[in-house]
Amino acid sequence: ERVNVITARMFPRLNTPEKMGALTQEEMEAEIRDCGLYHAKAKNLLGMCHMLTQRFNSVIPDDIKTLMELPGVGQKTANVIASIIYNIPALAVDTHVFRVSHRLGLAKGKDPLATEKELEKIIPREKWSDAHHWFIWHGRKICKARKPLCRGCVVVEECPFKEKNFE
Numbered sequence: 587e588r589v590n591v592i593t594a595r596m597f598p599r600l601n602t603p604e605k606m607g608a609l610t611q612e613e614m615e616a617e618i619r620d621c622g623l624y625h626a627k628a629k630n631l632l633g634m635c636h637m638l639t640q641r642f643n644s645v646i647p648d649d650i651k652t653l654m655e656l657p658g659v660g661q662k663t664a665n666v667i668a669s670i671i672y673n674i675p676a677l678a679v680d681t682h683v684f685r686v687s688h689r690l691g692l693a694k695g696k697d698p699l700a701t702e703k704e705l706e707k708i709i710p711r712e713k714w715s716d717a718h719h720w721f722i723w724h725g726r727k728i729c730k731a732r733k734p735l736c737r738g739c740v741v742v743e744e745c746p747f748k749e750k751n752f753e
């Protein structure tokens with residue numbers, strides 16, 4: 587939600603890597619100060635803009651490995667960009683995908699990357715991008731971190747999670 591507020595404010599003015607990359611570290615921090623970890627994020631954003639203009643002709647790369655060379659971009663972000671912008675099948679594992687897939691017994695991996703590999707084995711490739719959104723939506727609305735709303739969950743019969751909540 588916070589990022590959506592910030593981008594709505596920034597993007598009408600700073601709508602190219604050149605324009606954004608021309609800011610100083612202090613100016614970038616002022617733009618995103620209401621976001622957590624703004625100091626590190628400002629540094630990464632500037633590094634990303636400079637790399638995009640200098641190495642990639644201001645075009646966001648279309649493969650996951652190259653995307654991960656951009657400052658601040660890890661596996662999850664690279665997967666999201668590849669799948670949303672370039673329609674490349676990818677299954678980004680964020681906190682919701684991780685929690686829901688583990689509660690449902692679909693994955694046991696200890697970290698997001700291991701979980702991603704497990705989910706990729708059992709979900710058809712053409713569904714990876716949709717599944718990412720389904721897990722997130724379910725995690726945000728129903729299978730919440732603290733108190734999952736198991737009473738209204740459509741997969742309650744199939745779910746093996748031992749600490750279901752029916753309050």
Ligand code: SF4
Pocket residue numbers: 689690728729730734735736739740741742743745746747750751
């Ligand atoms: S039954 Fe409860 S724990 Fe299992 S997926 Fe549904 S909301 Fe999550």
